[in-house]
Amino acid sequence: MTEQPATTNPTGPADPHPATDATTEEFADWRRLHPLTPAVAGTYLLGLAVLTAAILIYRSVPGWIIWLSVLPLPILVTLYEWLRLRTTRFRVAGGRFELHTGVLFRSRRSVALDRIRNVDATAEPVGRMYGLTGLRIGTGENASDSEALALSPLGRAEAERLRASLLPRRAEATDSPEIASWTPSWIRFAPFSFTTPLLGLAAFGAVYEGLDILGVDMDRQVIPDLVGRLADFPLPLVIGALLLALLVIGTLGSVLVYAETWWRHRLTEDSEALHVRRGLLTTRNITLERKRVLGVEVREPLSLRWAKGASVEAVATGLGSPEDEQNSARGTLLPPTGNGLAWPVAARVLRRSAFPIDAAELSPHPRxxxxxxxxxxxxxxxxxxxxxxxxxxxxxxxxxxxxxxxxxxxxxxxxxxxxxxxxNLGHGLDPEFLVSRKGSASRHTTVLRRTDIIGWTIRRSPFQRRHGLITLSATIAGGTGAYRIPDADQDEGVELADHALPDLVAPFLVDTKRD
CATH class of the missing domain: 1.10.287 (Helix Hairpins)
Incomplete structure (x- = not known):
């Protein structure tokens, strides 16, 4: 077994007010995960074992094969969870959060509280049955879920107290001003997603695989019989009926996914943080520090634009690797809803009464x-x-x-x-923000605080050099790391970069003029 040295994240300014409240003192001694940790995994595997046994019995498999197929996995996983319970411990002491984990390979991690950017509390269905939840602690590192600081499961009350301890003075207050909250009318935007037909195809695939597992001969019996029955109808009618069935099933699936993910959504704010609560079966409670929010992005996929809808995401540090879909979901402040709500919410997150620059006021790009x-x-x-x-x-x-x-x-x-x-190409500046827009199948309008831009990258392909175009990329310490403004006029683009960040760009402009 090996031990890893304690690590801290060097990014971001230190909190000038270290946590010293009673909540922090409560976790000064070493604590462990909830004693029901093995039971949570055991419950999941019990359902899987019952389903596996039912399938094997249906297919007349000998009893000894059924036992060998069903028992080993639950026993091994439950044993592993018991060992994880025994080897995982954590505490908050001396202004630091310390976590010791590992069954085969030991890991000891320590991070200062002022480096913690956000805490994501997630309660999955089985965990909610036992009154348990899990915490994922964001420290500004672009870490995957397997590398992140995570504690699961904890008792619900203990998780809330630990969350308040890790984010002192930033825990959500009961009287926090509300920016947006769930209404059932939001569900009408669920079908306007590129995933709707894919969900329909997935449903057909699941039925096919399920029947095949149960021993139904799909390739030589069911499908030829179905094709023979449909051959009596006109081909356009058959294709239309199949597409309609695909869309109906996909729409039903997208509505269910939307409701599970965003039911009881509530976005609130205080002077220190933004708070998002959401979820039907799996509930999530996410806190983002205000000073770590560098801007917002309003997303309008083509299908959602037809419904006059949009979603809002935070451009923030501490959410983890941008390639991780789970990390991207942590930054979503508002799900697909109407434009009449999305744009005011984006402005409110930026602490503005209106969106910084209207789309019609953005500077167009050369023809x-x-x-x-x-x-x-x-x-x-x-x-x-x-x-x-x-x-x-x-x-x-x-x-x-x-x-x-x-x-x-x-x-x-x-x-x-x-x-x-x-x-859709356009860009603009106001005294505080840089605004850019691009995309068709998925249109993105990105707003970045100018003081958070740490650099510019200017690229020109041979075609762009010949026609006086450049692609600007604003570099920031969060979100995807860089946000592109493609095919801008060379002079306008350089002037934009100079106005947005003059101290950085001006020396290069002098050199260019000398050339």
Whole structure:
């Protein structure tokens, strides 16, 4: 067994008021996870074992195989959880949070309380049955969930007290001003998601796999029989019915997912932090320090724009690796809702009475940027069309017809998306914020506080150099790390960077003029 040295995160300024309240003193001695830790894993595995046994019995599998298939995993996992309970301990002492974990490999971690950026409390369905919850502690590191500071499970009351201890004076007050709260009308935005048809396909796949596990011969019995029955109906009617079924099932699935994730959502604020509570079966309670919120991003996928909706995410430090979907979800302040709520909420998070710069006031990009996007659109359609036609010349004429049909259908769509992408390009500055907008299939409007921009990256491809375009990337110590402003006019883009961060850009402008 090995031990890792204690580590702290060097990012961010120290809190000038270290925690010394009674809540912190309560956790000065070493504490352990809740004694029911093995029971939580055992409950999950019990359900899995019962399902596995039922399937094996249905398929007339011998009894000894059933026992060997069902028993080992619950026993081993329960034993592992018991060992994890015995080897995990934590405390808050001397202005630091200390965590010792590890069954096979021991890890000792220590972090100053003033480095803790947020605390995510999550209570999953089985844990809620036992009155338990878990904590994930964000320290500003781009860590994955497996590397993060995590305690699970804890008693609900103990978790709330520890959360208050880790974020002194930042725990949510009962009278915190409310920015937005759940209403059932939000559910109407659930189907306007790119995942809706995918959920329908997933449902068909799950039914197929489930019946196959139960021994139903899908490939040689069910599917041929179904195709034979549908052959009596016109092909367009069959395709339309299948697509309708796909959308109906996908819509039902998206509504259920939306309700599970965002039911009882409540966004509140105080002078120190933003607080998000949400969830139906799995509840989450997330606290983001105000001083770690560097801006906001309003997201409008194309399908959601048709419904006049948008969602709001915080651009913040301490949420973990931006590639991790769970970390991205921690920064979501408002789920897909109407524009009439999303934009005022984004302004409120920025502590403004209105959004910094209206979309109509953003500076447009040169028209050559439109030609560039149209070129991309034609290229994306031409490449697969050429491939299909080429294969058709070698194999069968059917592929040639498919290729031309693809081009006729896809080219107008690609051109419309390219024109929309150009219309959505824009940027602007106000005395406090940088605002940029880009995208078509998923339009993003990003607002960054100018004082939080720590650098600029300027890139030019050969095409951009020839037409006087540049791509600016504002670098910050949070969110995705860099936010792009693509295909801006060279002079306007450099002037924008200079005004947004003059002390950094000005020396390079002098050198450029000398050249």
């Amino acid at each position: 050559i940027a439109r030609r560039r996007r149209l070129g991309w659109a034609v290229g994306w359609v031409a490449a697969p069309t050429a491939l299909l036609v080429g294969l058709g010349l070698l194999l069968t004429d059917v592929l040639i017809h498919i290729g031309w049909l693809f081009a006729v259908v896809a080219l107008p769509i690609a051109v419309l998306l390219a024109l929309d992408a150009y219309r």
